[in-house]
Amino acid sequence: MSTLLNKYKWILFDADETLFHFDAFAGLKLMFSRFDIDFSANDFTLYQQVNKPLWVEYQNGLITAAHLQHTRFNEWASKLSVTPQHLNSQFLAAMADICQPLPGARELVDSLSGRVNLGIITNGFTELQSIRLSRTGFQDAFSPVVISEQLGKAKPDIAIFNHAFSLMGEPEKHQVLMVGDNLHSDILGGNNAGIDTCWLNHYGAAVSDDISPSYQVNNLTELHQLLHSN
Numbered sequence: 001m002s003t004l005l006n007k008y009k010w011i012l013f014d015a016d017e018t019l020f021h022f023d024a025f026a027g028l029k030l031m032f033s034r035f036d037i038d039f040s041a042n043d044f045t046l047y048q049q050v051n052k053p054l055w056v057e058y059q060n061g062l063i064t065a066a067h068l069q070h071t072r073f074n075e076w077a078s079k080l081s082v083t084p085q086h087l088n089s090q091f092l093a094a095m096a097d098i099c100q101p102l103p104g105a106r107e108l109v110d111s112l113s114g115r116v117n118l119g120i121i122t123n124g125f126t127e128l129q130s131i132r133l134s135r136t137g138f139q140d141a142f143s144p145v146v147i148s149e150q151l152g153k154a155k156p157d158i159a160i161f162n163h164a165f166s167l168m169g170e171p172e173k174h175q176v177l178m179v180g181d182n183l184h185s186d187i188l189g190g191n192n193a194g195i196d197t198c199w200l201n202h203y204g205a206a207v208s209d210d211i212s213p214s215y216q217v218n219n220l221t222e223l224h225q226l227l228h229s230n
Contacts, residue, residue, distance in 0.1 A: 005227045008116055008196075010171050012164065013142070014155075014180030015122035018200055019109075020132060021100045024051075031087075031094035035080060047072065058123070058154055059185050065125060065149040092127040099132045104220030109141050111224060120145045121164050121178070123154045123185060144168065155182075156189030165193075177214075179223065187213045198223060 016022035025044045032039035054068045063071075070084035073091070077084040112118055120142045122129060126149050133139040144167040148154035151163055161178075165171065176195040180186020181202060188211050190197035199213035200223065207216070217223045 003228050005112070005116060007175070008177045009175040010117045010119060010168060010177070011112060011227075012119045012121050012176065012178045012190075012195075014178075014182065014186045014200075015120055015124050015129065015132075017102070017181045017202070018179060018186070019101060019105050019120070019138070020136070021102050022095070023098065024095075026098055027091060027095040030098060031091045034090065034094075050075075055123075059156065061154065061157060064152070065154075069125065089127060092125060095128055096131045096135065099128075099135060101136050101138070102220055104224060106136075108220050108224045109138060111228065113141050117168070118142050119164060119168065121148075121155060121160060121189075122146070123148045125149050155180075155185035156192060158189070158192050161189060161193035161195070183208055183211050183213075187211050198226075 013019050025041070028044060028047065029039045051072045054063065054072055057063045058065065058068045069088040073084040073087040077087050080087070109118065118141055120129075122145075124147065126147050129145060129147055130139070133142065133145070144164060146160060146164045146167065148160055151160055153159040153163070155161075165176075168176075173194045174196070177198060178186060178190030178193075178195055179198045179200060180190070181200040183199060183205075187197045187199050191211065191213075196214040198215040198217060199207075200220070201216050201218055204218065207213070215226060217226055
């Protein structure tokens, strides 16, 4: 029986909110509780006002990962008399402590392992990726794991995809699928790199007029069904 899975030799995944739940508010609450601070919803709103524009600049290649990581914690660092680098490390450690695979992730990975090559391309940070893959038992399932911070280029830059392709032995592009939750980094990036894309559209957002995924699913269970169907 031929399934959609037979079309691909490689499936590349984003990490945050594609394979792993990424609850930044919970991570920040845990991290600040270790400094005896009750981090509030209002604190989180103020943090995101700084953090979100930095991520856009990072994805657009305007700032480095280090600049993003330090700038977002500058104000809190001065309040607590620690370095922004220290706070960033503590935040990533807290995120690792609360990390969980998304519903359906383990079943999907188990069903694909041995049938197709699996890789990760993430704009997330090195300090979190390896410990999270290890703690969830996924470290042997994915190779390569391409991390933007190490390369100095972030999705949607075609350079990070080309780097992954070189590590993958330059596969035929029609045999590669990129799966991710972010239309502007994962899907646009994959489209620009010349590979098929699947948008994990958790919240039923409208498709952009200028970014069209090859496939669209609402969750990983739907992706499992899509790949294993005729």
